Amino acid sequence: MPELPEVEYTARQLRASIVGATICQAHVFWRRTLGHPDLEDFLVQIAERRIAGVRRRGKFLLLDLSGDLFLSIHRRMTGNLLLLPPGWCIDTTLQQLDPLAWNTRGPSFHAQNSAVETSYSRETEYCRLCFDLADGRRLLYTDPRKFGRVGLWSREDEQKLFEDLGPEPLGEEFTSARLTEGLMRHRIGVKQALLNQRVVAGVGNIYADEALFYAQIHPSRRSDSLTPDEVQLLREGIVTVLSRSIEHGGTSFNDYRDLWGEAGDNYNHVRVYQQDGQPCKRCGAIIERIMIAQRSTHFCPHCQPLTIKGDQ
DNA sequence: CTATAAACCTGCTGGC
């Protein structure tokens, strides 16, 4: 699942490859993927826009466009971006009468150069949205499960769009004081608090587990019971695991791919996520898996005890 | 405020 590191890594790749390019037109293959505005306005407004910049806010990828517009892309569970070199065609032989009637698979893509095709063709399945660039390249939004959302907004909409998002964990605003404020406001488990995007933006299931392991805090600990030292360590853990994953190109357990269709390497570096049954890398105890708020949660029962060390 | 569940979706896994 794309969380902050995966979105950041994609943003960096996009920044190096498509800033300055022009979108000549867009295709929509699944109506609900487009969250805003309606289809007709979207197709008219997106045409002939220059891509002026690429940003990220939490798990949102943002493309700044000419004319004070921007695209927001939230990939949710299985969404990916794929940049195809020139020479790729959308297969029209299977084109249906209703352009929005592509259900499970999305349209097929084929390349003139078959050698290029083999490395990309798997990733072109499940295309929900396609941006045709003036230089012949195509930017695809793919999403098997269709949970992700793409929106086109004007500059003035931005503040309202993100008013509920918490601090950026890799920004200067993410201080221990700020994290404390978010944690103390809730009387819920600390893992649940970390998944709340108002507490900190961009942390999802993988990095919540990894950060709690780093700080040696049990995921079920009440968020308002953490000591100042624990909060500080947790802040450090969040920054560390997110930064480390960006360096490794993100975590690919199932669906995440980068702009070129490549898997990220960070799954080789996780400490607890999906490591249940394996020995803890710190102490050797067996990693456990429990359910917290309907999400699988992985932790080391020895390194992350529920009772505070030295207490009683 | 907190908790729970359903909805959105499809690929995958495990049981029979």
Next chain:
DNA sequence: TGCCAGCAGGTTTATA
């Protein structure tokens, strides 16, 4: 081998 139930999870919305 094949069918089917159940699971996975980010976010929103509804309900208790």
